[in-house]
Amino acid sequence: MRFLGLGLSDPVPDANTIWTFREALTRAELAGKPAIEVLFSAYEAALRQAGFLAMGGQIVDATVVAAPKQRNTEAEKADLKAGRVPDAWRAQPARLAQKDRDARWTIKWSKAKPAEDGAKRVDIAVPAFGYKNHVGIDRRHGLIRTWLATDAARHDGTQLPGLVSKANTAGDVWADTAYRSKANEAHLAANGFRSRIHRQEAAGQADGEERRPHQRREVEGSRRRRARLRPAEGTDGARRAHHRPGAGEGEDRAGQPRVQYEPGGLAHRLPDEDGLSIAIEAFRPGSGRR
Numbered sequence: 001m002r003f004l005g006l007g008l009s010d011p012v013p014d015a016n017t018i019w020t021f022r023e024a025l026t027r028a029e030l031a032g033k034p035a036i037e038v039l040f041s042a043y044e045a046a047l048r049q050a051g052f053l054a055m056g057g058q059i060v061d062a063t064v065v066a067a068p069k070q071r072n073t074e075a076e077k078a079d080l081k082a083g084r085v086p087d088a089w090r091a092q093p094a095r096l097a098q099k100d101r102d103a104r105w106t107i108k109w110s111k112a113k114p115a116e117d118g119a120k121r122v123d124i125a126v127p128a129f130g131y132k133n134h135v136g137i138d139r140r141h142g143l144i145r146t147w148l149a150t151d152a153a154r155h156d157g158t159q160l161p162g163l164v165s166k167a168n169t170a171g172d173v174w175a176d177t178a179y180r181s182k183a184n185e186a187h188l189a190a191n192g193f194r195s196r197i198h199r200q201e202a203a204g205q206a207d208g209e210e211r212r213p214h215q216r217r218e219v220e221g222s223r224r225r226r227a228r229l230r231p232a233e234g235t236d237g238a239r240r241a242h243h244r245p246g247a248g249e250g251e252d253r254a255g256q257p258r259v260q261y262e263p264g265g266l267a268h269r270l271p272d273e274d275g276l277s278i279a280i281e282a283f284r285p286g287s288g289r290r
Contacts, residue, residue, distance in 0.1 A: 040147070047143060056139035057172030057196070058146075060163045060179060062156045067103040067130035103130050104151035128152055136163040139174070160184045164193060172196050 006012060013021075028035035076086045080101055089096040108128050112121035132154060136146040146163045156178040164173055173188055174196040188195045 044145065052141050052143060054138040054143075054145050054165065054168040055141070055170065056168075057170040057174065058136050058138055058164060058168050060134070060136045060160060060173065060175040062132050062134040062159070062178075064106065064108060064128050064152050065131045065133055066128060067100055069129050070100060070103070102151055104153035105129050106132075106152040132156070134159040134163055136165065138168055139170070139172070157181050157184060161187050164188070164191070166191065174198075 001007070025035055030038040072080070076088075079086045085096070085101070089099060106128050108126045110124040110126060112123050115121060130152050132150050132152050134148040134150065134156065135144050137144050145167070146165050148159050148162050150159065156176075157180070160175065160179050161184075171193045173193050176198045177200045180197045180199065184197070185195055
């Protein structure tokens, strides 16, 4: 409410109005560019004008955004994977409007703790259906500077080139082991960045085993910085999409995968300084900033 400049007694739009606006925003264009990208550029410009420059390097991570699970037949799944709309859905527009054809399945691994006697346990695989928010924040202020949205099946590491930004005053890039690859290391080096990507544990080395000093500093530092980007589970309730099916949902937006779910947290990450009022004003209705 503070971010939008609303008070407890002010009239606010209902959920249907917000959903309709979001759907229109995913399809709108401004000066030949997707409207969501133009608005995010205005947000970034407002931050810079308020003095919040991207500083201290950047931290990259991704999180799964759950979507309502689809109950499709094998034939329908095959059509969706091939980029086709099942014939039965075309004949039923109401049913088609309820179907999410862009979300995909993925597996989230939960690392099992060793047993009391030291015996290893099997890691738990949890299927998840939906999308992924890929974000990059600046280390100094913790504000989101870059973002991408993909289906949940996309590998985190492949999105790194689209998340790192040369606008940051420092060249350090932190990320977890999912982002470490020869291609990413080459991309960072070629563009003047310094990789701080977390290294995979050595084969046969348990998480608590002794490391060399430089290994310990790198691993522990990476975990602390990653914690800034990913809040503890349960701190903000269940992680699920606010899904309200309606007109236009069944339309093919495969060409705009990154605008399905814009990254949350832009409001709660804003610092509580008066100098950010210009950033808040930029997104207020009727402010004149477009």
